[in-house]
Amino acid sequence: MKQAIVARTDIGMGQGKLAAQVAHASLSAYEDTDPGARTDWKGGGQKKVVLKASGESEIFELADRAEREGVPHAVIRDAGHTQLESGTVTALAVGPAADDRVDRVTGHLSLF
Amino acid sequence: MKQAIVARTDIGMGQGKLAAQVAHASLSAYEDTDPGARTDWKGGGQKKVVLKASGESEIFELADRAEREGVPHAVIRDAGHTQLESGTVTALAVGPAADDRVDRVTGHLSLF
Secondary structure, eight states: OEEEEEEESSSOOOHHHHHHHHHHHHHHHHHTSOHHHHHHHHHTTOOEEEEEESSHHHHHHHHHHHHHHTOOEEEEEOOOSSSSOTTOEEEEEEEEEOHHHHHHHHTTSOBO | OEEEEEEESSSOOOHHHHHHHHHHHHHHHHHTSOHHHHHHHHHTTOOEEEEEESSHHHHHHHHHHHHHHTOOEEEEEOOOSSSSOTTOEEEEEEEEEOHHHHHHHHTTSOBO
């Protein structure tokens, strides 16, 4: 079991901003995951990887792929209080789900 | 309502590592929070701030302060698969809770 969180590299997020957006995505997708999968993932230490996306269109393509694979996922938009324009897409979380199901969506991406 | 996540600056975490540890802390403290506070926080957009701690001792002091204030919190140790030695303390999440309660614990820290 793992969760992949994909964040944009093209909008100049600072380290703290990036971390907050990744956390937001992680929790949002987790809440859309069924209780059994949640428990399995937590029992295995909440394995997470943070990956790079080149821009908004790649985030949407990955979200669509997750939807078609039936993997829980969440696209995050920034509230726009700091740094970014309100509504800017920043990150996507995929899973938690079985490693191979997550990899079918994000397995080709580079580590952040 | 907000959640503060405090991460160490002294262990050379890369951006992706930092984001994963912050996400882990965020979810762990959230799970220790009562359902009413969870709902309030999510209704307000899951407000999060990511803050700096100078080292392990500061993380433990802040965790102790959160404990005494009765604010939900979670200290995260890295599983040690990459970058860090297994068991290294990386981050602390405080809240979600009312802003003033979180600020009594972390209000003096700098943004990451």
